[in-house]
Amino acid sequence: GQSLEQPSEVTAVEGAIVQINCTYQTSGFYGLSWYQQHDGGAPTFLSYNALDGLEETGRFSSFLSRSDSYGYLLLQELQMKDSASYFCAVKGTGGFKTIFGAGTRLFVKA
């Protein structure tokens, strides 16, 4: 089967750094993506990793290790507006179907 696992909740303070992990199990692999979703809003794309290593986009970075079937999203200099749900996602076999994790709810405290 195909599945993704990520922590259900993470809490951090403003200005801190937080890492959200994602492990996946797929029969084919076409890259790992991350999406952010605020309450009542639509998911918005954050990053994509096709190859091993770190991708940096401003305060957000994403890492992938294909040999470990593992990735993470790193959020630096946390702001209150970063409080949201974060989903990792992979393409399934055939490269069409996209499978999302259940999401990690991030709470940023002052």
Add this chain to the structure above:
Amino acid sequence: DTGVSQDPRHKITKRGQNVTFRCDPISEHNRLYWYRQTLGQGPEFLTYFQNEAQLEKSRLLSDRFSAERPKGSFSTLEIQRTEQGDSAMYLCASSLEHRTGGYEQYFGPGTRLTVT
């Protein structure tokens, strides 16, 4: 372009009725996806179109669900004989494939369906 749009934004229907939702993707995007999302869960894949061709449909979908994208532009999702378990947010997304094979999906605001 203002992004992906969906209509209606909210729909309340009685059990057993049919409903149809519309999605207008970003104009140059050839890929279109439908998802269903319930509270506290990630988007659940329903179906995928590349241009007008429906290339994949979730096995989780019963025959009550059907989707079309007749001219490779807008898409409709129909649910027949709605059940209370169909209550959810229905999300549409569109994308272009990057040269690296990446895929940034742009989501619409969703249609919230409530079946009473």
